[in-house]
Amino acid sequence: MPDGSPFSVMHSIRIKGCETTIACAEGQKVLMAMEQKIHFPNPRPVRVGCRKGGCGACRVKVTKGAYTAEKSSHSHVTPEEAAEGYALACRITPLSDLEIEPAFLGPRRPTEKNE
Amino acid sequence: MSQEGLLRPGIIQLRVLDMDEAITHYRDRIGLDYVSTEEDGRVYLKAFDEFHRHSVVLREADSAGIDFFAFKADGQEAVDGFRKRIEDYGVAVEDVAAGEMPGTGKRIGFTIPSGHRIEIYADMELSETAPETHNPYIYKDEPRGMRAQRLDHCLLYGPNLPEVEKFFTEVLDFHIPERVDLPDGTLAIWMTVSNKAHDIAFVNHPEPGKLHHVAFFLEDWNDIGHAADVMTRYDISRDLGPTRHGITRGQTIYFFDPSGNRNEVFCGGYTAYKDHPTRIWDGNHVGRGIFYYERQLNDAFLSVVT
Known part of the structure; x- marks a missing residue:
């Protein structure tokens, strides 16, 4: 499992509003790289929730760079939003250096059938 | 019987993003027993110490969450009684036909003010792998994973x-x-x-x-x-x-x-x-x-x- 070891291809992640640059291995999830680098007592710039693409806590917008995204809940990132660069940080891995900004929405959407 | 009406939680239907990953998680990690996959894609599971056919239903969807939570009643008469009380209270009740879930009798469903769907039913088949009732062992096969009861x-x-x-x-x-x-x-x-x-x-x-x-x-x-x-x-x-x-x-x-x-x-x-x-x-x-x-x-x- 890619774990940010020195043998992995590394990319740097800049998070808007955060002075720390995070090193993230190709294949590693951006959120997990952030969790390794920034932890208590320092506040995390991106919220940590389920780490599984379901809850939306780590929603971000990628403003620069290339990445791949695994399946995540459409109630937090619609296909249209995904095309605009929105993603859940726990589901994306970098293919280049990235610039991202936190985009957590909190409770927002009305009830939907979730079909 | 001193506990009348509703007995206990009986079924939860969950939405999952990837069914294969979900089955591995609920069967092998939590330790539920796999019961069946039906034509509509829903997957049925139960815990080893539960008597009835299934308790956890997984449905693949684009968003995670809960479809409904169902309570088992002590008989159809109780279900009918709740239907009347719910309707008299001003909440619409929907019927779900027997067999909509395998081995399961008819159910009623309704939406509560928090936006959740709750269901009530009386009948479900006993599981083929139900716990023993005659000079029982504590389990038939050793529980797996987290050993959920x-x-x-x-x-x-x-x-x-x-x-x-x-x-x-x-x-x-x-x-x-x-x-x-x-x-x-x-x-x-x-x-x-x-x-x-x-x-x-x-x-x-x-x-x-x-x-x-x-x-x-x-x-x-x-x-x-x-x-x-x-x-x-x-x-x-x-x-x-x-x-x-x-x-x-x-x-x-x-x-x-x-x-x-x-x-x-x-x-x-x-x-x-x-x-x-x-x-x-x-x-x-x-x-x-x-x-x-x-x-x-x-x-x-x-x-x-x-």
Whole structure:
């Protein structure tokens, strides 16, 4: 499992509003790289929730760079939003250096059938 | 029989993003038994110590969360009685035909003011792998994974808590062992229709219809430790614990399934009787109420739901 070891291809992640640059291995999830680098007592710039693409806590917008995204809940990132660069940080891995900004929405959407 | 009407939680239907990953999680990690996959793609599972055909239903969808939570009644007469009371209360009731789920009789379903769908049914076949009843062993085959014994309860997030409380207590005959009251209203209620400390709980939340967690019952604190070992071995995302809840006194771990639905393994908890007074927590002590050892909420407790 890619774990940010020195043998992995590394990319740097800049998070808007955060002075720390995070090193993230190709294949590693951006959120997990952030969790390794920034932890208590320092506040995390991106919220940590389920780490599984379901809850939306780590929603971000990628403003620069290339990445791949695994399946995540459409109630937090619609296909249209995904095309605009929105993603859940726990589901994306970098293919280049990235610039991202936190985009957590909190409770927002009305009830939907979730079909 | 002294417990009449609704008996217990019987079925939860969950939405998952990837069915194969979900089956691995619920069968091999939590330790439920696989029962069947039906033509519409839904997958049915049960815990080894449950008597009836299934208790957990998984449906693949684009978003995680809960479709419905169903309570089993002690007979069709009770179901019919609840239908009348629910309709008289002004809530529309929908019929679900027998056989919509395999081995399951007809059900009624309705939406409560928090936006969740609740169902009631009386009949489900006994499982072919039900626990023994004649000179029984404690299990037929050794339990797998976290060794979940049964579906225990769920915690749901949604609006209109006072209306939810009124409906569950006045129409469905639940009682309230424990609650959190803030100056501007109720934050949370723990309700039971049996004498478990809770069969269902609600936290006030602006967005309707959300799932905070579904809980599975384990035997004891040793098995909670074993479950934590399983979580690390299989890199399961852990939210909090092992710890204890001040509310219910249950011992617990919160963690996530591969779709982001929060799960809980839970053991212990006090015995609740209808004539016991409600335990009440205020905002200054709710941290100890939820996480008894940490004595504070974590960031995810109030914000991370599916």
